[in-house]
Amino acid sequence: MALAPSRTKYRKVQKGSRKGNAKGGNTVAFGDYALQSLTRGNMTGRQIEAARVTISRHLKRKGKLWIRVFPHKPITKKPAEVRQGQGKGPVEYYVAVIKPGAVLFELAGVPATIAKEAFRLADAKLPFHCRFITREGANV
Amino acid sequence: MKQQYKIAAATREQTGRSASRRVRKENRVPAVLYGKHTQPETISVDGPEFIRLLKAIGGSSSLVEIERKDKPVALSFIQEVQRDPITDRFLHVDFQEVKADEKMEINVRVVAAGEAYGVKTQNGVLEMPNPYLRIRCLPKDLPSFIEVDVTNIKIGETLHVGALKTISGVEFRDDKNLPVFSCVAPVEEVASATSGGAAAAAPAAGAAAAPAAGAKPAAGAAAPAAAPAKK
Secondary structure, eight states: OOOOOOOOOSOOOOOOOOOSOOSSSOOOSSSSSSEESSEEEEEHHHHHHHHHHHHHHHHSSOOOEEEEHHHHHHEEETTTTSOOOOOOOEEEEEEEEEEOOOOOEEEEEOOOHHHHHHHHHHTTTTSOOEEEEETOOOOO | OOOOEEEEEEEEOSSSSSHHHHHHHTTTEEEEEEEEESEEEEEEEHHHHHHHHHHHHSSSEEEEEEETTOOOOOOEEEEEEETOOOOOEEEEEEEEEETTSSSSSEEEEEEEEOOOOOHHSSEEEEEOOOOOEEEEGGGOOSOOOEEEOEEEEOOOOOOEGGGGGGOOOOOEEETTTTTEEEEEOOOOHIIIIIIIHHHHHHHHHHHHHHHHHHHHHHHHHHHHHHHHOOO
16 A cells, blocks of 8 residues: 555645755765755655565565655646646645655665665666765665 | 864955855865864865865765965865755855864764665665764864664564664763654555556546536536535
8 A cells, every 4th residue: 555644634735846956964974875866856655665566576585675755745637638727636645745865765675786686676767867875875 | 083184275355146156166165164173264265175085985974174374274074065955065064163172063874884684685675764873072083983783673564773782972962752764664655556546547538538428408407416525
């Protein structure tokens, strides 16, 4: 199942801004290796889940994975063949707003080569340019 | 006395964003030197030389001698290094000056020695919730790393600061109950992610397609379905 908030304070939100770089969550905090976004965009709950499944399948029950992003922002969409007006459409899905520098996933307990390949496969599921980073001082 | 590293520094007259940018443009890294007994001093160090220094230090805690013009050598350690998260460029460095005969507090990296029993035989994952520990010691007693023997840790067990071997001249400042290493079972992939995931995705797709097919009939159909659920 795609990630989504269990409860929200406001059902729908405005579009918001995506300018600037990630001010927080831009370093490796939990694991030894991480996947860092270099571009900006929306990451849907389904994309997060697809990347998570890809990583965990490649790891074969080894290591530990942290998901550093959560889709908090609701995105609405008008149904097909509906005329304009009559208010904002219903919520279709939720996204995480990703800015350059944001750490998306972190891994620990696996060799660097396996982590790198897992993240490469996960990167293919995402609409961003990403890079593989390590924690400072991690044994690579 | 452990090996000490040296780096040349120049005094930085101007401060602020613009002046720092000018310094960085000259391939230097803005820095500050401060200590308990000295006034803070804004300095800058050569960029490539600083990178060489960091590579030589290799993540360990080490003392650095800062050489300045017309001033005595300052014994210090690197308190903080600020980097651009995207370009990895060094933005700023904090050096903390210490006295050779005075105890100091410093964060030292923890390193696992050996392979944990839980990892080797039980297919677990060794977690390090706190990669740095705060210690108090004299500069001459400063350890490069805090090596912790993890060979006896099994799945579900945690090693706390209180259980660490004492190092001569070193005092742990963290809480005794602070976890250093823990061995946890690997989080198994949820079965529904492989088989049920496709099944779960199908209704989701169906639910998304329903309003797309026709807005008003779907909305009408959804209302009676939702009504009994409320009861």
